[in-house]
Every structure is written in structure tokens, then in C-alpha cells.
Amino acid sequence: MSKKKIVFSAIQPTGNLHIGNYLGAVRNWVELQKNEDYECIFCIADYHAMTGDKTAQDRRDQIILMAAELLALGIDPKKSTFFVQSHVPEHTELAWIFNTITPLAELERMTQFKDKSKKQAKNINTGLLTYPILQAADILMYKGNFVPVGQDQIQHVELTRDTARWFNNRYGEYFPETEALLTETPKIMSLLEPTRKMSKSYGLSHVLELADEPEVILAKLKKAVTASEPGEKSPGVENLLLLLKNFADETVYNNFVEAEKNGTIKYGELKETLAQAIGDYFADFRENRTQYLEDRSFLATVLSEGEIKASKIAKASMKEVRHLIGIR
Ligand code: ADP
Numbered sequence: 001m002s003k004k005k006i007v008f009s010a011i012q013p014t015g016n017l018h019i020g021n022y023l024g025a026v027r028n029w030v031e032l033q034k035n036e037d038y039e040c041i042f043c044i045a046d047y048h049a050m051t052g053d054k055t056a057q058d059r060r061d062q063i064i065l066m067a068a069e070l071l072a073l074g075i076d077p078k079k080s081t082f083f084v085q086s087h088v089p090e091h092t093e094l095a096w097i098f099n100t101i102t103p104l105a106e107l108e109r110m111t112q113f114k115d116k117s118k119k120q121a122k123n124i125n126t127g128l129l130t131y132p133i134l135q136a137a138d139i140l141m142y143k144g145n146f147v148p149v150g151q152d153q154i155q156h157v158e159l160t161r162d163t164a165r166w167f168n169n170r171y172g173e174y175f176p177e178t179e180a181l182l183t184e185t186p187k188i189m190s191l192l193e194p195t196r197k198m199s200k201s202y203g204l205s206h207v208l209e210l211a212d213e214p215e216v217i218l219a220k221l222k223k224a225v226t227a228s229e230p231g232e233k234s235p236g237v238e239n240l241l242l243l244l245k246n247f248a249d250e251t252v253y254n255n256f257v258e259a260e261k262n263g264t265i266k267y268g269e270l271k272e273t274l275a276q277a278i279g280d281y282f283a284d285f286r287e288n289r290t291q292y293l294e295d296r297s298f299l300a301t302v303l304s305e306g307e308i309k310a311s312k313i314a315k316a317s318m319k320e321v322r323h324l325i326g327i328r
Helices: 019-032 056-073 090-099 104-108 111-119 126-141 151-171 214-222 235-247 250-261 267-281 283-293 296-325
Strands: 005-011 038-044 081-084 146-148 179-181
Touching (some): 005 126, 038 296, 056 081, 056 283, 056 296, 090 296, 111 126, 126 296, 214 267, 235 250, 235 267, 283 296
Parallel strands (some): 005 038
8 A cells, every 4th residue: 555645636527627726726736746745536526517407418528528628737647546436436335325424414504505506596406415425435435635625625625524533433443534735826716706706607707717718818807807996905906916926927927016006007907918828828738628629539548547546446445444334
């Protein structure tokens, strides 16, 4: 057994990645897999995405799309285990076992459940409520020590720690304590409503997708909310400056911060500079993404190799878990 710490994270295949996903989570995934101290496992969480309203064909397309985007960002299947959640059905088995030890009230207080129930009021399925249990199963199946995610997921990672504790108290010490790993940018805000997190569920004009062409980025940024007076404190301007810090040269960023402080900032200029910086930053990504999407058989091979690696660990974990709980 390797002594390396296990890093586990997953993402739902629900369309193109946006800059919040990237700065909050996926950029960190790519960095962590370069660190020899960690064994990284990354998963396309298609069972989770079933809590939404997609058709079967949407699902097929979106799994492939997410695989192409993550590879194009630098997830390296030689360094990391990279697979699709439903290809390893043991995840649902462990989730069931965790269902039986999770108090209902713990799920009902999850803010993501409350938010998502509002967003899809016509489809408040049980999966929306129990999804953090499946998430605990995803992480603990691989005895995940660290989970690189954005701020909105912290509550779920805490529930994973609780789940491990409930299980260990009842059946004996088995699962580790899991910790969330945050980046310096754990919460990127919406362009149009910068007091809410950037999320595709509010509409595509709220987000910058990594695949957006430069002219689309500029058009979206032009509509982004700023302050009515230069120099006025504004979450929209703060968000744009944070993006600039991440994608432009330090001197360019410092100049805008200075201009913001002394009230000479021109928002039009800030938006154009930012659009250029983001467009350039993701130019290689856009090209790689197109190439991967043209080679579906390569993507299928990568995912089936990941499935073999992940299955091996999951089967071993489940054998032990079944024994611990007394059903085998
Ligand atoms: P889910 O978390 O349900 O898999 P998302 O696509 O919302 O689906 O999130 C994927 C990852 O991106 C998660 O780690 C999440 O915390 C992170 N993330 C999502 N939106 C933001 C945001 N606006 N700012 C920072 N991180 C984000």
C-alpha cells in the first residue's frame, strides 16, 4: 500500500467548465498531481448529475465533454486515476451503507440542498437531498485524505468527516479524516450578480466558460456589473480585479489596483484588458479541447483505463466494508 496521501475530487458533467470551477478546484487538481507526496484520483460524477434534468443523450455528450475539458487542462491519466463515477458502481453500494448511518436532519440543513431545491423547484428529487452521502462514499471509497474543492463544497466535506466518524464508531476504525483543500480563490462571483457565486444555473451570461472565444469573453465582461462611480467599493469590481490577478501580468494588475484606489480606474479598460488576458490564457486549452473532442475513441480508452484502476481500489474497499458491517 502506498504511503502517499490520497487526494480525491469529482466534478459533475453538466456542460462546459467555467472560471469558478477552474480557479476554485480544477487548477488545483492539475497542480496537486505534480506533487509526488500525493496520489490523485479524479472522477466525473455522472451519478450526481442525475439529480438534474438532463436527457440520456445530454448525459452521454456531457461525460465526453468533461473528459475532454479536464484532459485539455492538464489532468494526466498517467499520473492520476481519472474515471467516470458510474463505471465503478461500488460507489452506490457504499452510499447505501452510509444512508443507514446518516441522520436525516444532517442532510436537511445542507445549504446546497436548499439552494438547489429553489433552483429546480419542479424536480426536488430524493437524490438532491442524499447527494452528499454519495459524495462521502466517493471520497471514502479511496480513503481520501484531501479534497480540493471550492468554498461551496466545504459543508459536504465536513459531512464526509462526520460520516467516517459515525461509521468508525459503529463498526471500528476504518475510514480516515478527510480535509477540504481550498485555493486562494475559493469563491468566484457571478458577472451579473456579484454577490452570488458564479454558477451556470443562473444563466450562461453569469459565467465565463473556459471554452468561450475571446469575443464572447469580451461581450460577457462588457455586461459585467461594476460600480456606478469609479473608486466606489463594489463586489463586481473586486471580482474582476481578482480575475485579473489570476490571468494578467502582475504589473498590469497592480496598475489597475492603484487606479481603483485613487478613483481613476476606467472600467471599460479593465474589462478589455481582462478579456484579452483570459482569452490568451485559455488559447491552448481551446485548441486541445477541440482535438480531444474529435478523438472519442481515445477518450473512451482513457476512461476505461481509469475505470480499471479505480475499480481495483473500490472492490478491495468494499470487500473490507462488507466484512466490517457483517454482511459477508
Ligand atoms: P459540483 O460541485 O456539484 O460537482 P460544480 O460544477 O458546481 O458542481 O462545481 C465543481 C467544482 O467547482 C467544485 O469543487 C466547486 O466547489 C467548484 N466551484 C463551483 N463554482 C465555483 C465558484 N463560483 N467559485 C469557486 N469554485 C467553484
